[in-house]
Amino acid sequence: MENNLRIKKELFYFVLVVWVVFIGYTYFINFPIANLGMRLTELFFLFLFVLVGFALGSKVFKFFNIPFMGFPEEVVFFLGLGWGIIAYLVFGLGVCGLLYRGLFYFIFAGLIFLLIREIIYFLSSIKKSVEQLRKKSFSTWDLILMGILGISLLMSLIAAFSPPTFYDSLVYHLAVPGSYIQQHKIIFFPYNLLSNFPQNLEMLYTLAILMYDDIVANLIHFSFAVMLILGIYSFCSRYFQNKQMNFLSMLIFFSTPAIMLLAGGTYIDLGLTFFVFISVYALINWWQSNRYSWFIISAIFSGLAMGVKYTGVINLFILTIFVGWKLVIKDKHKNIKNILKYFFVYVSLSCLILLPWLIKNFVYTGNPLFPFLSGLFNGNAINAGLAENYVNHIRTYGVTIHNFLDLLVLPWTITMQGIEFGGGFDIWGGVWGPLFLLFLPFLLFLKKGTKIIKQLGIYVILYFFVWIVTGKVLRFLVVIIPYLSILTAYSLICIEKKGKRWKAVRLVLVVSIMSNFFLFGYLQTVVDPFPVALGIQTRKEYLESKLDYYKGMKFINNNLPKEAKILFIGETRGYYCNRCYITNSVFDLNPIVEIANNSKSAEEMLEKLKNMGITHILYNDREAERLEKGYHIFYWNDNGYEINKNFKQKYLQCIYQEEAVYIYEIDYGIK
Numbered sequence: 179m180e181n182n183l184r185i186k187k188e189l190f191y192f193v194l195v196v197w198v199v200f201i202g203y204t205y206f207i208n209f210p211i212a213n214l215g216m217r218l219t220e221l222f223f224l225f226l227f228v229l230v231g232f233a234l235g236s237k238v239f240k241f242f243n244i245p246f247m248g249f250p251e252e253v254v255f256f257l258g259l260g261w262g263i264i265a266y267l268v269f270g271l272g273v274c275g276l277l278y279r280g281l282f283y284f285i286f287a288g289l290i291f292l293l294i295r296e297i298i299y300f301l302s303s304i305k306k307s308v309e310q311l312r313k314k315s316f317s318t319w320d321l322i323l324m325g326i327l328g329i330s331l332l333m334s335l336i337a338a339f340s341p342p343t344f345y346d347s348l349v350y351h352l353a354v355p356g357s358y359i360q361q362h363k364i365i366f367f368p369y370n371l372l373s374n375f376p377q378n379l380e381m382l383y384t385l386a387i388l389m390y391d392d393i394v395a396n397l398i399h400f401s402f403a404v405m406l407i408l409g410i411y412s413f414c415s416r417y418f419q420n421k422q423m424n425f426l427s428m429l430i431f432f433s434t435p436a437i438m439l440l441a442g443g444t445y446i447d448l449g450l451t452f453f454v455f456i457s458v459y460a461l462i463n464w465w466q467s468n469r470y471s472w473f474i475i476s477a478i479f480s481g482l483a484m485g486v487k488y489t490g491v492i493n494l495f496i497l498t499i500f501v502g503w504k505l506v507i508k509d510k511h512k513n514i515k516n517i518l519k520y521f522f523v524y525v526s527l528s529c530l531i532l533l534p535w536l537i538k539n540f541v542y543t544g545n546p547l548f549p550f551l552s553g554l555f556n557g558n559a560i561n562a563g564l565a566e567n568y569v570n571h572i573r574t575y576g577v578t579i580h581n582f583l584d585l586l587v588l589p590w591t592i593t594m595q596g597i598e599f600g601g602g603f604d605i606w607g608g609v610w611g612p613l614f615l616l617f618l619p620f621l622l623f624l625k626k627g628t629k630i631i632k633q634l635g636i637y638v639i640l641y642f643f644v645w646i647v648t649g650k651v652l653r654f655l656v657v658i659i660p661y662l663s664i665l666t667a668y669s670l671i672c673i674e675k676k677g678k679r680w681k682a683v684r685l686v687l688v689v690s691i692m693s694n695f696f697l698f699g700y701l702q703t704v705v706d707p708f709p710v711a712l713g714i715q716t717r718k719e720y721l722e723s724k725l726d727y728y729k730g731m732k733f734i735n736n737n738l739p740k741e742a743k744i745l746f747i748g749e750t751r752g753y754y755c756n757r758c759y760i761t762n763s764v765f766d767l768n769p770i771v772e773i774a775n776n777s778k779s780a781e782e783m784l785e786k787l788k789n790m791g792i793t794h795i796l797y798n799d800r801e802a803e804r805l806e807k808g809y810h811i812f813y814w815n816d817n818g819y820e821i822n823k824n825f826k827q828k829y830l831q832c833i834y835q836e837e838a839v840y841i842y843e844i845d846y847g848i849k
Contacts, residue, residue, distance in 0.1 A: 230290065236299070262531075272364040341717050369768075406455060485534075496641060618662065
């Protein structure tokens with residue numbers, strides 16, 4: 179009897195599965211999900227990078243012999259270190275001229291073979307974590323928080339499937355990796371000072387584009403946001419043992435509009451924020467446990483942060499203060515040599531991680547910190563002037579602080595007028611929402627807070643003041659949002675413990691987060707990523723509607739010979755050009771102006787362009803007008819203006835014109 183029932187049950191499920199597969203297959207043949215195969219392939223490559231990164235980091239961490247609180251904490255530290263190693267692997271192979279897709283497929287296959295034990299551990303730990311999660315019980319409020327967090331993640335993930343259009347991505351975050359891939363090696367960009375900034379994240383983007391496409395690069399940046407969520411969860415689990423605070427901290431962090439917006443594209447700010455957060459996390463672990471391994475790990479991640487962006491040095495400066503605080507005040511060390519040893523080890527190890535980028539700059543420019551301090555290292559007054567132009571531009575952001583009152587109301591100004599702290603797409607980091615301003619002030623009324631809360635508060639204050647004096651670009655302050663999220667969640671938990679009005683506070687919290695979603699959706703109308711991400715719009719249609727130069731790029735890619743070399747005039751965005759090209763950032767010298775101003779005739783100008791190997795010129799009239807108004811990129815002298823005019827009349831033949839974009843062929847046959 180029991181056997182008959184079992185057979186009938188198995189037969190029923192077999193028929194059910196066959197029916198579902200048949201209907202599903204037939205339906206989706208007639209009504210396919212657009213780009214599903216491509217989306218799944220992009221997610222596969224992301225998973226491959228996560229898998230190998232975790233396994234590689236796990237292998238190295240065995241040398242530290244550190245006990246972790248659980249699998250989420252392992253993921254954060256192992257994957258962070260693994261991706262740091264992979265970034266320098268790409269850099270090393272790029273220096274050797276070995277940026278070839280086949281080689282990286284071979285390397286990853288080899289790594290999977292060598293790290294199979296760590297990979298099996300990763301996969302089994304995921305399965306175990308899912309099973310444990312299913313067994314846990316959650317309150318209705320917990321489920322609401324997790325549901326909102328899930329919605330936030332989903333919206334940013336969908337946005338990440340849209341082709342990159344962020345201005346900085348098209349100028350250097352992706353444009354530089356794209357040129358590296360074209361040349362199969364790391365090269366120098368003489369007219370793009372931004373390309374000389376540290377490039378740990380750009381190396382990961384290089385890997386993504388080389389192995390598949392730029393959407394994978396978007397997904398890598400999105401992954402740093404997810405890793406930050408896991409990091410916040412692990413940190414709160416270790417130091418607060420309050421499940422609700424874990425959820426609140428994670429949700430407050432990712433529902434911040436700036437985070438949701440940045441997570442959908444290839445900026446580098448969330449990578450910087452992640453490495454900074456992990457370095458602080460590890461240093462606090464050292465503070466609490468006195469385990470020297472955590473001290474070393476913190477220094478490594480501090481170096482990886484500087485390898486993402488020069489502003490990571492702010493984190494190094496603050497953490498050395500924390501090191502001194504622990505040794506001198508907390509532990510009361512009196513041995514000066516021992517104290518100096520700790521400082522030396524921390525700073526030296528952090529700078530050692532940054533060193534490859536300093537060496538690259540020194541080899542190409544003679545200045546390890548190019549373009550900064552150019553007057554000191556190589557006596558180049560021009561480069562020093564370019565760096566000054568960049569710094570002065572950064573200093574124009576934000577609002578002017580005249581007195582203490584302006585400083586006191588700055589958090590209010592940031593919340594209510596955040597868009598004033600950036601220009602163009604910099605508004606992506608300029609919208610923070612009301613939560614921090616609403617609930618953080620309540621911390622001032624607490625009689626006492628935990629030591630961890632005080633340490634995070636001090637870190638935020640120090641970073642905030644350094645940010646004020648170094649350049650008030652609000653996107654550069656995104657680094658402190660994880661700590662503000664934890665502090666805000668702690669404030670909410672303290673309010674809950676007071677008992678009264680907690681339901682009203684929950685309502686304010688939910689309404690504020692809904693407001694953040696509205697801001698996210700409103701600002702996304704500028705980029706409008708959802709139709710193309712969901713397959714309603716093609717990649718070509720999307721890019722043609724968003725980038726006025728894209729049709730010109732398609733003409734270049736489809737019609738010009740592979741050996742062509744294009745000089746861009748009035749256009750700084752080089753990404754999507756599959757031919758060798760030269761363009762300049764708005765902070766650099768303009769090559770066409772320099773050539774014309776320093777030539778005696780149109781013929782001499784022609785000869786100089788020939789020596790550079792230039793075969794074609796792309797001119798974007800609309801963009802040139804915009805950049806001239808904002809940055810004065812055409813600084814002709816009287817002689818240069820006339821020579822350029824004569825050169826255009828004699829030696830340029832227009833072979834393409836679409837709206838404001840012109841492509842010219844240089845006729846070297848005319849004498």
